[in-house]
Amino acid sequence: MEKSKEVFAVSERLVIRKFGMQDVQSFYQYRSNPDIARFQSWENYTIEDAESFVGRQLESSPDQPGRWFQYAVALAASDQIIGDCAIHTIGAEPRIVELGFTLAPEHQGKGYMHEALCALLDYVFGTLNKHKLIAFSDVRNTKSIHVLERLGMRREGHLLENYMSKGHWIDEYQYAILQSEWLTMRR
Numbered sequence: 001m002e003k004s005k006e007v008f009a010v011s012e013r014l015v016i017r018k019f020g021m022q023d024v025q026s027f028y029q030y031r032s033n034p035d036i037a038r039f040q041s042w043e044n045y046t047i048e049d050a051e052s053f054v055g056r057q058l059e060s061s062p063d064q065p066g067r068w069f070q071y072a073v074a075l076a077a078s079d080q081i082i083g084d085c086a087i088h089t090i091g092a093e094p095r096i097v098e099l100g101f102t103l104a105p106e107h108q109g110k111g112y113m114h115e116a117l118c119a120l121l122d123y124v125f126g127t128l129n130k131h132k133l134i135a136f137s138d139v140r141n142t143k144s145i146h147v148l149e150r151l152g153m154r155r156e157g158h159l160l161e162n163y164m165s166k167g168h169w170i171d172e173y174q175y176a177i178l179q180s181e182w183l184t185m186r187r
């Protein structure tokens with residue numbers, strides 16, 4: 001597999017890098033899985049959706065106020081994509097960013113997302129110098145809640161019927177961590 005050039009962060013087992021067109025098939029495989037989509041905004045994801053999503057990523061760069069940027073999570077040994085994480089730079093306050101993440105089912109339960117997010121948060125608070133990172137999770141999404149709490153993120157709110165998903169209003173938890181808290185924890 002051709003190695004992608006733009007790498008944002010690395011960890012023991014993983015590389016956090018820009019998407020490339022070589023990732024389309026693997027990205028499509030997990031995004032189109034109904035278990036993966038259960039607590040997410042999309043459903044019936046097609047290969048055409050995946051191609052146009054990855055195509056847009058090629059033209060995008062991180063940290064644009066008001067926009068999401070999707071980072072590919074790949075195995076360091078093979079450069080094979082196993083998931084992704086995304087950062088939304090809030091338009092009204094670009095020093096605050098929002099986090100999202102997904103891992104292919106066959107790679108879950110091995111600590112990959114925790115490892116990827118530790119590297120990503122080092123990049124967000126170190127390289128990008130952000131003040132605060134927030135995340136929203138469907139209150140039923142226990143795996144996502146575990147990931148956020150394992151990172152040391154604090155539950156700052158329970159937002160009632162905050163999000164319309166697949167025809168239903170969904171309660172969400174809001175989580176957050178400050179730059180100062182992350183840097184203290186990593187020392």
Ligand SMILES: CC(C)(COP(=O)(O)OP(=O)(O)OC[C@H]1O[C@@H](n2cnc3c(N)ncnc32)[C@H](O)[C@@H]1OP(=O)(O)O)[C@@H](O)C(=O)NCCC(=O)NCCS
Pocket residue numbers: 035036037039040099100101102103104107108109110111112113114115135136137141143144146147
């Ligand atoms: C949310 C999601 C990424 C969590 O995946 P995950 O595999 O549970 O998370 P991690 O990769 O961090 O792995 C953690 C698990 O691996 C286990 N593990 C095994 N080996 C490990 C290791 N070497 N290091 C750390 N943890 C390890 C941990 O005990 C933990 O299991 P537990 O939660 O049962 O205690 C995944 O469920 C997903 O993609 N869901 C669909 C998308 C989604 O809903 N995203 C959230 C939107 S906010």
